Amino acid sequence: MNEQLKYLIQLQALENKKKALLKEKEEVPKKKASKEKEFNEFEAQYIMKKAELDNLRKLHRELEQQVSQLEQKLRRSREKEREVKTNKEYRALLREQEDLKHEIVEREDRILECMEKIETLSKEVRQLEKDVDKKRSELKSELERLDREFSEIDGKVELLEEMQIRVKEKLEPQYKKRCEFLMVRQGGVAVAPVEKGICKVCHVSLPPQQFIELQKDKSIMNCPHCHRFIYWPGHSEYVEAADEIVQKITVNAG
Ligand SMILES: [Zn+2]
Numbered sequence: 001m002n003e004q005l006k007y008l009i010q011l012q013a014l015e016n017k018k019k020a021l022l023k024e025k026e027e028v029p030k031k032k033a034s035k036e037k038e039f040n041e042f043e044a045q046y047i048m049k050k051a052e053l054d055n056l057r058k059l060h061r062e063l064e065q066q067v068s069q070l071e072q073k074l075r076r077s078r079e080k081e082r083e084v085k086t087n088k089e090y091r092a093l094l095r096e097q098e099d100l101k102h103e104i105v106e107r108e109d110r111i112l113e114c115m116e117k118i119e120t121l122s123k124e125v126r127q128l129e130k131d132v133d134k135k136r137s138e139l140k141s142e143l144e145r146l147d148r149e150f151s152e153i154d155g156k157v158e159l160l161e162e163m164q165i166r167v168k169e170k171l172e173p174q175y176k177k178r179c180e181f182l183m184v185r186q187g188g189v190a191v192a193p194v195e196k197g198i199c200k201v202c203h204v205s206l207p208p209q210q211f212i213e214l215q216k217d218k219s220i221m222n223c224p225h226c227h228r229f230i231y232w233p234g235h236s237e238y239v240e241a242a243d244e245i246v247q248k249i250t251v252n253a254g
Helices: 003-083 087-170 173-185 208-216 236-253
Strands: 191-195 229-231
Touching (some): 003 087, 003 173, 003 191, 003 229, 087 236, 173 229
16 A cells, blocks of 8 residues: 555545535535424414414404394384384384394304304314424424534534644645645545546546556556546555544544
8 A cells, every 4th residue: 555645545535525514514504494494384374274263253253242233223123112103113113123133143143153163273273383382392403403513514624624734744745736736626636546447536547557557556646637646446445544534533523
């Protein structure tokens, strides 16, 4: 195993982990917004049902007021019976009383209907109220968990960067310089595995002779096409070294 190549691979592994964490961090506000939206939609259902219930209660009160006004009118009409002088007037009074009685019955039917609806809806609203409270506290802890995740990522990224500095210190200046240059110029990927003779980053085949040389692991080589440092994962010690260094961060920060 070439120690310098190992450090380059480790540096890349740390960079990949950092990128993955930063992507995760980017997702956190989106996750929070979607949780909030979900809750708001549920709460809107409750608010609508509650408004419906309030309207029914108002209607119920109005109908009862109307009934008591109609009953008052009916009493007055009955009191007038003593004052009437003609049959015609008397019949008119009776007709008026019939009409009033009909109106009262009609309102009382509606009151009953209203009361049934209020009973059913009250149960629904009470249940929804409980569900909303439960969901609200679930949302609160979920948001807190996401906030914690968000700040933990910062801590992990810091550790990764410290580790990168330490690995870079072990690199010979020419490799360090080249690696930094590639990181900037090649989208944060300076090291590429080559499998079955193909660079796994730019997907171009190496000349067969070069792939054979790479497998011999004698010197540090670059992809002839994308110029990244290359290694052969068949040398498992490189893969293990990369896993090991990333593991260290996860364990430390976890
Ligand atoms: Zn390449």
